[in-house]
Amino acid sequence: MAQEEFRGTLVQFFNRRVQKNLHIVLIFDNSDPSFLARCEANPALFTSCTMFWMDQWSEKTVRDLPMMVVPTLTKDTSMFHRIYYNAPDPSCRKYLTCLQAFTSIVSDKKTSIEERQAYLMKGVNKLNEAKSLVDDLKEKAAEKGAILAEKQKEADIALEEITARIQGASDNKKEKSTDCDSALIPLL
Numbered sequence: 001m002a003q004e005e006f007r008g009t010l011v012q013f014f015n016r017r018v019q020k021n022l023h024i025v026l027i028f029d030n031s032d033p034s035f036l037a038r039c040e041a042n043p044a045l046f047t048s049c050t051m052f053w054m055d056q057w058s059e060k061t062v063r064d065l066p067m068m069v070v071p072t073l074t075k076d077t078s079m080f081h082r083i084y085y086n087a088p089d090p091s092c093r094k095y096l097t098c099l100q101a102f103t104s105i106v107s108d109k110k111t112s113i114e115e116r117q118a119y120l121m122k123g124v125n126k127l128n129e130a131k132s133l134v135d136d137l138k139e140k141a142a143e144k145g146a147i148l149a150e151k152q153k154e155a156d157i158a159l160e161e162i163t164a165r166i167q168g169a170s171d172n173k174k175e176k177s178t179d180c181d182s183a184l185i186p187l188l
Helices: 010-021 035-041 059-069 078-086 092-184
Strands: none
Touching: 059 078, 059 092, 078 092
């Protein structure tokens, strides 16, 4: 306190230091219906503060703000620039609200697309699993088909042998029957 040559109480010293070093920025939208009520309720805004009135933003601010508010936005902000200047009553608050609404819509759409994409990827994965299963089953069926064809050949060969043996036995029976018949005929 002595270094700053202040004469007064400690509380007064503290208040003076706060007023000197504390800087607060308040932003009000004068098109807001409750603007006048707020100003009337806080007269110190006019008596103890420095006021900067800004009816509209500069063209550079209007052009650059969308890239600051909408992180996924590309360099082309002309759409927002036209919205601001073609609005019937352009205000900073409305412009910022428009940008925030755009951000919210883009975020919702992005989430929706990502959910749909995840759903479709699950379907693609299931189709790939089914294709893999079908390929495995085809491979096993081909192996079983080859084994079946081999067994069928063996069965055909065995059937031919059985048929030949039966035919041979039948021929033997006929020969024996003929021999027996020829042996019986002289006896009669």
